[in-house]
Amino acid sequence: MIASLLASWPPAVLVPLPVAIPLLVCAALLATAHLLPGRTPDILATITALVVSGLSAIIAVQAGDGSVDYWFGGWQPRDGIALGIGFSVDAASGWIGAFIGFLYACTFVFAWGFFARTHGHFHILMLLFLAAMIGFCFTRDLFNLFVWFEVMSVAAFALTAYHLARSSIIGAINFTVVNSLAGFLMLGGIGLLYARAETLDFAGIAQGVAHAGRDPVVAGGFCLVAAALMIKGATVPFQFWLADAHAVAPSPVSVIFSGAMVSLGIFGLAKLSAVVFDGSAQIREAIPVLMIGLGAISAVLGGWMALLQRHLKRLLAFSTISHAGIMLIGIGTLSAQGSAGLLVYVVGHGLVKGGLFMIAGILLATRASIDEIALRGLGRGIAPAGVAMAVAGLLLAGLPVGLLDTGANLLHGSLTAAHPYALAATIAGGALTGAAVLRAAGRIFLGLGEDPGDEAGAPSEAEREKADRPLWLMLAPCCAMLALDAALPASWIHGMAPGAVTAFSHHALRGMVSEGPAWPAWASVAGALGLAAFALFRHRLPRLVVGPIRATQSAPTRALEALHSGLIGDYVAWLAVGLALMAGVLAYA
Amino acid sequence: MSPRLRLAVLGVALLALVPGAAATIAHLPDFGATIAAYGERINAIAPGERHVANMVSAINFDLRGLDTLGEEFMLLAAITGTVVLLRGRRGETLTDRAMRLPGRAILPRSEAVQLTCRLAGPLLMMFGLYVVLHATVTPGGGFQGGVILASGTLLAYLGEGYGGWRDMVRSHWLDAMEGGGAVLFTVCGLAPMLTGAAFMQNVLPLGTFRDVFSGGLMLVENAGVALAVCGGFTQLFLEFLEETREADGPEEPGEDSA
Numbered sequence: 109m110i111a112s113l114l115a116s117w118p119p120a121v122l123v124p125l126p127v128a129i130p131l132l133v134c135a136a137l138l139a140t141a142h143l144l145p146g147r148t149p150d151i152l153a154t155i156t157a158l159v160v161s162g163l164s165a166i167i168a169v170q171a172g173d174g175s176v177d178y179w180f181g182g183w184q185p186r187d188g189i190a191l192g193i194g195f196s197v198d199a200a201s202g203w204i205g206a207f208i209g210f211l212y213a214c215t216f217v218f219a220w221g222f223f224a225r226t227h228g229h230f231h232i233l234m235l236l237f238l239a240a241m242i243g244f245c246f247t248r249d250l251f252n253l254f255v256w257f258e259v260m261s262v263a264a265f266a267l268t269a270y271h272l273a274r275s276s277i278i279g280a281i282n283f284t285v286v287n288s289l290a291g292f293l294m295l296g297g298i299g300l301l302y303a304r305a306e307t308l309d310f311a312g313i314a315q316g317v318a319h320a321g322r323d324p325v326v327a328g329g330f331c332l333v334a335a336a337l338m339i340k341g342a343t344v345p346f347q348f349w350l351a352d353a354h355a356v357a358p359s360p361v362s363v364i365f366s367g368a369m370v371s372l373g374i375f376g377l378a379k380l381s382a383v384v385f386d387g388s389a390q391i392r393e394a395i396p397v398l399m400i401g402l403g404a405i406s407a408v409l410g411g412w413m414a415l416l417q418r419h420l421k422r423l424l425a426f427s428t429i430s431h432a433g434i435m436l437i438g439i440g441t442l443s444a445q446g447s448a449g450l451l452v453y454v455v456g457h458g459l460v461k462g463g464l465f466m467i468a469g470i471l472l473a474t475r476a477s478i479d480e481i482a483l484r485g486l487g488r489g490i491a492p493a494g495v496a497m498a499v500a501g502l503l504l505a506g507l508p509v510g511l512l513d514t515g516a517n518l519l520h521g522s523l524t525a526a527h528p529y530a531l532a533a534t535i536a537g538g539a540l541t542g543a544a545v546l547r548a549a550g551r552i553f554l555g556l557g558e559d560p561g562d563e564a565g566a567p568s569e570a571e572r573e574k575a576d577r578p579l580w581l582m583l584a585p586c587c588a589m590l591a592l593d594a595a596l597p598a599s600w601i602h603g604m605a606p607g608a609v610t611a612f613s614h615h616a617l618r619g620m621v622s623e624g625p626a627w628p629a630w631a632s633v634a635g636a637l638g639l640a641a642f643a644l645f646r647h648r649l650p651r652l653v654v655g656p657i658r659a660t661q662s663a664p665t666r667a668l669e670a671l672h673s674g675l676i677g678d679y680v681a682w683l684a685v686g687l688a689l690m691a692g693v694l695a696y697a
Numbered sequence: 698m699s700p701r702l703r704l705a706v707l708g709v710a711l712l713a714l715v716p717g718a719a720a721t722i723a724h725l726p727d728f729g730a731t732i733a734a735y736g737e738r739i740n741a742i743a744p745g746e747r748h749v750a751n752m753v754s755a756i757n758f759d760l761r762g763l764d765t766l767g768e769e770f771m772l773l774a775a776i777t778g779t780v781v782l783l784r785g786r787r788g789e790t791l792t793d794r795a796m797r798l799p800g801r802a803i804l805p806r807s808e809a810v811q812l813t814c815r816l817a818g819p820l821l822m823m824f825g826l827y828v829v830l831h832a833t834v835t836p837g838g839g840f841q842g843g844v845i846l847a848s849g850t851l852l853a854y855l856g857e858g859y860g861g862w863r864d865m866v867r868s869h870w871l872d873a874m875e876g877g878g879a880v881l882f883t884v885c886g887l888a889p890m891l892t893g894a895a896f897m898q899n900v901l902p903l904g905t906f907r908d909v910f911s912g913g914l915m916l917v918e919n920a921g922v923a924l925a926v927c928g929g930f931t932q933l934f935l936e937f938l939e940e941t942r943e944a945d946g947p948e949e950p951g952e953d954s955a
Binding site: 121124131132135136138140141142178181182183189191192193230233236240243251252255259262265269302303307323324325327331673675677680682684685688691692694695 | 698700703704706707709710711713714716717718720721723724725726733734735738739742759760761762763764766767768770771773774775777778779780781782785786869872873875876877879880882883884886887890894895896897898899
């Protein structure tokens with residue numbers, strides 16, 4: 109009956125609601141928070157997130173193989189020129205919106221009562237963050253995209269510094285400076301594109317870009333906008349802010365940061381490169397070099413850095429850099445298969461990484477530490493969390509089950525013939541990050557590895573989060589996310605993907621979406637298990653095996669760690685280097 | 698990196714960017730050459746279809762109203778974030794009365810300052826209201842007028858002292874103003890949908906061109922913005938003024954009325 113009711117609605121009516129409802133609830137919460145009884149913000153926020161998720165899913169179903177367009181203020185385009193702001197929701201954008209809503213609902217359950225004393229301020233900022241993400245996914249107007257990009261950033265800055273410890277303030281400042289620079293770059297880029305295309309609607313700009321031919325203004329606009337989105341998407345060499353910010357934000361906030369915010373940067377870049385910039389031969393030439401090159405470096409570098417960490421949230425943050433790099437490679441393939449893989453990967457990665465950050469939060473709350481070495485063997489009392497962490501680690505490494513694997517498999521398929529090095533980088537990224545998580549799980553929950561002795565006392569700030577929630581309440585949303593990742597059937601994705609990608613890219617990307625080879629997933633899992641085992645049982649191996657490895661990896665490792673200095677001046681210098689690199693590639697394309 | 702190396706890296710990167718930037722700037726449309734097609738189009742349409750003389754308001758509240766809704770909530774996020782961070786350090790306990798340090802002398806305001814502020818305060822508020830109300834006719838609107846209104850309250854601080862200011866300004870009311878204004882703006886978007894129109898479609902009577910009552914729904918949205926901006930900025934002033942207290946010093950409630 110509900111299905112028949114839905115069919116009789118004009119499909120577009122629902123489109124503004126996933127943005128408007130969280131905005132309305134958050135404004136109402138702000139006005140009345142001091143009057144509301146204790147748990148009301150928690151309940152309201154959870155329900156709102158679920159409603160957003162449901163509405164987005166309905167819109168995604170309605171979109172089918174096309175897209176649902178909506179013009180705000182009733183300003184329909186006249187003579188083909190867009191006057192107002194439009195939303196254009198295709199199946200991929202809609203389902204990603206649904207995933208984001210679900211992620212927030214899980215996070216609100218996870219953070220139940222955690223932020224009780226703040227007059228609902230946490231929920232207000234989170235709901236704003238949610239609305240901005242959905243707007244970012246749905247919009248078809250470049251300036252509107254920028255508005256939601258900025259709302260996301262502003263809400264995120266305050267959430268990062270929430271603990272107000274020295275480390276969290278430094279992390280938040282690095283985050284704020286780098287991401288504000290991203291905002292400036294994006295605004296500059298939009299100005300250039302507007303100067304050439306004289307409109308802000310995606311379709312209109314695409315026409316302008318195609319018409320302009322080889323034009324430094326268009327190339328400059330692309331360079332700035334893409335750099336801004338790659339800063340958000342934590343691509344090397346723009347990635348430095350991420351580890352600082354994600355490591356210090358409260359765990360529920362880190363879930364959102366790593367699960368959705370970073371991958372949205374990549375998602376936005378994928379959408380713009382396909383929809384807006386497809387008409388420029390120069391940019392189409394530059395994209396594979398830039399995205400596959402930088403993505404592959406990010407995948408390996410992030411994974412390697414993850415393996416070096418003992419601070420669990422910092423470890424997970426670096427693994428996010430690695431996986432964001434893998435997604436970026438999907439853009440570089442310029443194929444329907446690669447884009448389909450990247451879109452599925454966004455969702456799968458978000459579910460798994462969100463679950464892992466929740467486990468880090470559980471350790472912070474119940475064991476009052478986040479240091480892998482100090483926590484050795486302390487996880488024995490909370491075995492269910494250990495099982496969840498091991499499962500999530502295996503999924504992250506590429507275990508061929510579930511959504512993350514479906515995405516990775518599609519990506520691998522798009523890389524095997526044309527880009528063998530990129531394929532190797534994605535396998536290495538999965539193996540390294542999976543190994544880091546599995547090593548931590550083994551050490552914390554099984555007490556494996558060498559007895560650290562004095563090493564156990566980490567020279568870092570004492571960190572903990574309030575232990576006011578039962579274990580099951582914190583574990584339930586984590587398991588729900590992992591279960592969803594594992595349960596979604598690959599056949600459903602394969603059936604939907606070709607139409608969804610065509611609609612997502614406004615017909616720029618077409619072609620077959622077929623299953624990739626199975627061996628890369630197994631190679632990645634085997635690599636992860638091997639590396640984790642090596643890290644945990646190194647002290648039992650003969651010196652002959654360990655010695656050369658230690659000797660060869662020590663120097664580059666130290667150099668890599670020195671790069672992540674935590675100094676904002678360094679980060680800005682690297683940002684300029686990245687920008688120059690992109691400009692150079694564009695100039696020679 | 699050492700500071701010198703960092704500057705060298707930055708310098709090389711910026712040098713490498715120069716040719717690209719120069720090429721881009723050289724190919725931009727000449728200064729003042731033409732108004733872009735989009736702007737041209739809007740200028741032609743808006744006065745006739747929305748009866749509005751101030752084009753900026755027509756764009757902000759009607760044609761590109763969704764952007765302004767986003768900006769409004771960006772401001773709300775920034776203010777809420779500031780409140781969270783400042784209160785987080787000071788402690789959540791919020792008093793509605795000014796606190797004072799025992800033993801610190803309270804310097805009375807001079808009568809000249811007090812008189813000036815009492816005269817200028819209401820005038821400034823009047824001007825703020827004028828700017829808000831004439832959003833659709835002359836330059837200005839809810840954002841600008843709201844900030845003027847909020848700075849009007851600061852004159853009360855200047856003239857009456859901190860205690861007097863805190864007696865007039867209540868944090869919960871400010872929250873209610875800020876949130877209420879934002880609710881009003883969002884409802885302006887949702888309410889037209891009940892009539893079958895699009896989100897934020899201007900369904901109210903449009904009034905007469907160059908009259909205060911022109912622009913229909915824009916006036917309501919503008920009022921919401923003014924309310925939210927005024928409440929939000931005053932909240933910000935309150936938090937910053939509270940910030941001047943010593944975090945851990947001994948304090949007692951008292952009449953800091955001078």
